Amino acid sequence: MTDYILIAIVLLSLIGIVFLISKKTKELSRSDILSPKQHKELKTKEQIIARRLERKFSKFGLVINNFGKPVAQALRSGAHRIYTALQELEARYHHRTLSKEVGESRATGHAFVKLNTEASTLLNDENYKAAEKKIIEMITLDPMNPDTYRKLGELYVESKQFELAKETYQYVITLVKKQQSEIEVNDGSLNIQLAADYLVLGHIFQDDNDQVAALNYFEQACKLDPNNPKNLDHLLESSLATRNKVSAWEAYDRLKSVNPDNQKLAEYEREIKKLEEETKKV
Numbered sequence: 001m002t003d004y005i006l007i008a009i010v011l012l013s014l015i016g017i018v019f020l021i022s023k024k025t026k027e028l029s030r031s032d033i034l035s036p037k038q039h040k041e042l043k044t045k046e047q048i049i050a051r052r053l054e055r056k057f058s059k060f061g062l063v064i065n066n067f068g069k070p071v072a073q074a075l076r077s078g079a080h081r082i083y084t085a086l087q088e089l090e091a092r093y094h095h096r097t098l099s100k101e102v103g104e105s106r107a108t109g110h111a112f113v114k115l116n117t118e119a120s121t122l123l124n125d126e127n128y129k130a131a132e133k134k135i136i137e138m139i140t141l142d143p144m145n146p147d148t149y150r151k152l153g154e155l156y157v158e159s160k161q162f163e164l165a166k167e168t169y170q171y172v173i174t175l176v177k178k179q180q181s182e183i184e185v186n187d188g189s190l191n192i193q194l195a196a197d198y199l200v201l202g203h204i205f206q207d208d209n210d211q212v213a214a215l216n217y218f219e220q221a222c223k224l225d226p227n228n229p230k231n232l233d234h235l236l237e238s239s240l241a242t243r244n245k246v247s248a249w250e251a252y253d254r255l256k257s258v259n260p261d262n263q264k265l266a267e268y269e270r271e272i273k274k275l276e277e278e279t280k281k282v
Helices: 002-029 036-065 069-124 128-141 146-158 162-182 189-207 211-224 229-241 245-258 265-281
Strands: none
Touching (some): 146 189, 189 211, 211 229
């Protein structure tokens, strides 16, 4: 009598697990619409279920062994087959997901390169409106790529849309700062890139006849990349343009220190001294 009860329990357990696998298969068929985060959560749930089944069958097997080895052996065999089936389902799911992601990534990459080539050609032809559309399409494919926004900012500079150019490069700087905050070790490369972005932004404000704002961005560039003669050169010229003799002397001293062979140093010194004389007369 006891054997019949045990067999009934085994059959009911197996039916329950078959139902679980059927439900799991349906979940896997819906996995194509899940987000990456949901995929990760689903994988974790699958692993937990598989381990739980294995533990349950191991414990249950110890009890069954007391009543009959044939029943216990059949149960262990069934558990092993079911656990193997779960692993195969998981492997097929991840293979399908990975293949889809790789395919989509390659397609996006090809589309991005094609759009970039087309946008560059249109920029060279000064067809700014068409080039802008291509670059915006690139941004939709990779919305966190600072280089794409730089290309868009370049377009706005060349087409003399200075307000849009300012906004675009200010957003570039925001993206680069975000990248800086996310890296574990800062090797200084992003500082140099950010300095270059500040330099471009300073030139945009210069082109729009805002020398004071330009000076501020050149100062930011020099803080991030202090030994770059190009940055110091622009800071010095901007200081002279805004008649800021304090900033001019500081930039001059730093430029002389890092690039003593600079051919402009003598001229810069004369201009700063001339500025000092003019301010004394006022």
